[in-house]
Amino acid sequence: AQKVTQAQTEISVVEKEDVTLDCVYETRDTTYYLFWYKQPPSGELVFLIRRNSFDEQNEISGRYSWNFQKSTSSFNFTITASQVVDSAVYFCALIGAGGSYIPTFGRGTSLIVHP
Amino acid sequence: KAGVTQTPRYLIKTRGQQVTLSCSPISGHRSVSWYQQTPGQGLQFLFEYFSETQRNKGNFPGRFSGRQFSNSRSEMNVSTLELGDSALYLCASSLDVSPYEQYFGPGTRLTVT
Numbered sequence: 001a002q003k004v005t006q007a008q009t010e011i012s013v014v015e016k017e018d019v020t021l022d023c024v025y026e027t028r029d030t031t032y033y034l035f036w037y038k039q040p041p042s043g044e045l046v047f048l049i050r051r052n053s054f055d056e057q058n059e060i061s062g063r064y065s066w067n068f069q070k071s072t073s074s075f076n077f078t079i080t081a082s083q084v085v086d087s088a089v090y091f092c093a094l095i096g097a098g099g100s101y102i103p104t105f106g107r108g109t110s111l112i113v114h115p
Numbered sequence: 116k117a118g119v120t121q122t123p124r125y126l127i128k129t130r131g132q133q134v135t136l137s138c139s140p141i142s143g144h145r146s147v148s149w150y151q152q153t154p155g156q157g158l159q160f161l162f163e164y165f166s167e168t169q170r171n172k173g174n175f176p177g178r179f180s181g182r183q184f185s186n187s188r189s190e191m192n193v194s195t196l197e198l199g200d201s202a203l204y205l206c207a208s209s210l211d212v213s214p215y216e217q218y219f220g221p222g223t224r225l226t227v228t
Contacts, residue, residue, distance in 0.1 A: 044221045050216045101214060105157060105160075108158075
């Protein structure tokens, strides 16, 4: 069975602070895919990144960066110099390639950035 | 390029009724997936369609069904509605089947009374 744990239910920061959202996953598949999505108050999930299990290189996109560590089964997301527009719920998701390809989402982390 | 559209955006139904939700994917996308989002259960995968065929199905009762048309538009149907079916139903499209990245619509907020 697959599982994605986002232990942080809610994080509150002040603008310009750096913040890291944790994601820990469980899967028996050797090939799998990890995703991050952002859900702003409007409700529409926005795709942020996809990584496969064979690519452990960290990635940076502007103020966003992702740290993938297979040794700890984690795929953490850092926002540098947070802005009010970053306020949203962030979801980590896992798709295992061992058979069903059914996505499993974490419960999400609500990020509130205060001005 | 237009995004994923879902209709209706809001819906109120009574227990026992049935409902049909519609989703139009991004032009060129051939895969459509449906999700249910509730405060209690979070985001849960319902099913995925590609080329009019159901490719994957989540752990939901048979009251939940879907279909995809030749133009990739999709509908999902819930029969014999229960109070617990109240949720935000999200549709997502992608170029190809899972595990491609998905692009979500704004959702249909279903309230069952």
